[in-house]
Amino acid sequence: MQVLITGANRGIGAAMDAGYRARGASVLATARSGAEYLPLDVTDPASVTALAERLESQPLDLLVCNAGVYLDKGHTLADGYPPEMWAQSFAVNVTGVFLTIQALLPNLQMTAAPKIAIISSQMASDERAPGGSYIYRSSKAAVLNLGRNLAVDLKGLGIAVGIYHPGWVQTDMGGSAADITVDEAASGLIARFDDLSLDTTGCFKTWDGRDHPF
Numbered sequence: 347m348q349v350l351i352t353g354a355n356r357g358i359g360a361a362m363d364a365g366y367r368a369r370g371a372s373v374l375a376t377a378r379s380g381a382e383y384l385p386l387d388v389t390d391p392a393s394v395t396a397l398a399e400r401l402e403s404q405p406l407d408l409l410v411c412n413a414g415v416y417l418d419k420g421h422t423l424a425d426g427y428p429p430e431m432w433a434q435s436f437a438v439n440v441t442g443v444f445l446t447i448q449a450l451l452p453n454l455q456m457t458a459a460p461k462i463a464i465i466s467s468q469m470a471s472d473e474r475a476p477g478g479s480y481i482y483r484s485s486k487a488a489v490l491n492l493g494r495n496l497a498v499d500l501k502g503l504g505i506a507v508g509i510y511h512p513g514w515v516q517t518d519m520g521g522s523a524a525d526i527t528v529d530e531a532a533s534g535l536i537a538r539f540d541d542l543s544l545d546t547t548g549c550f551k552t553w554d555g556r557d558h559p560f
Contacts, residue, residue, distance in 0.1 A: 353413030361532035388442025497548035
């Protein structure tokens with residue numbers, strides 16, 4: 347099994363990288379920097395194209411779109427959420443996901459049952475909207491919508507797409523008071539990716555297997 351993980355240099359991405367390697371999978375771990383990672387800046391179309399060219403003949407069983415940012419944490423409505431933060435957040439959390447999937451579709455089509463896993467968040471939910479974090483919530487809602495629509499269009503190509511809430515995780519983003527460790531999140535997500543199929547494509551699931559409200 348060959349897996350590509352974006353944003354694999356820290357947090358959940360690094361834990362999923364380790365989890366798959368422990369299972370004997372071949373992992374292509376990407377990050378913006380670091381000699382041990384394949385270089386990929388999802389906000390840079392040239393970087394995405396360069397990765398696709400580098401992997402031109404390599405089949406992918408699973409693409410995990412994990413790279414993401416939460417730049418507006420703690421901002422206030424009165425004076426926060428600057429325009430450049432909106433642009434930067436959407437470039438990583440939405441456009442970067444689309445560009446990566448688009449570029450690597452040929453690699454996914456080289457395998458028998460390819461899958462795409464998109465890490466979104468419970469903060470994408472329209473049904474659970476407690477306010478605040480407007481940029482992050484909007485970007486994660488957008489990538490949820492992106493994943494749902496890709497699931498429709500890619501089903502005919504035999505590619506399953508799942509969207510996932512990783513839990514409130516003890517990372518730099520989630521903070522030390524979060525509910526679960528990165529290893530718990532990673533092992534739960536890997537189990538969810540195992541379950542993903544064309545029968546469940548378009549699903550929005552939590553790390554521990556529950557259907558998340560849209």
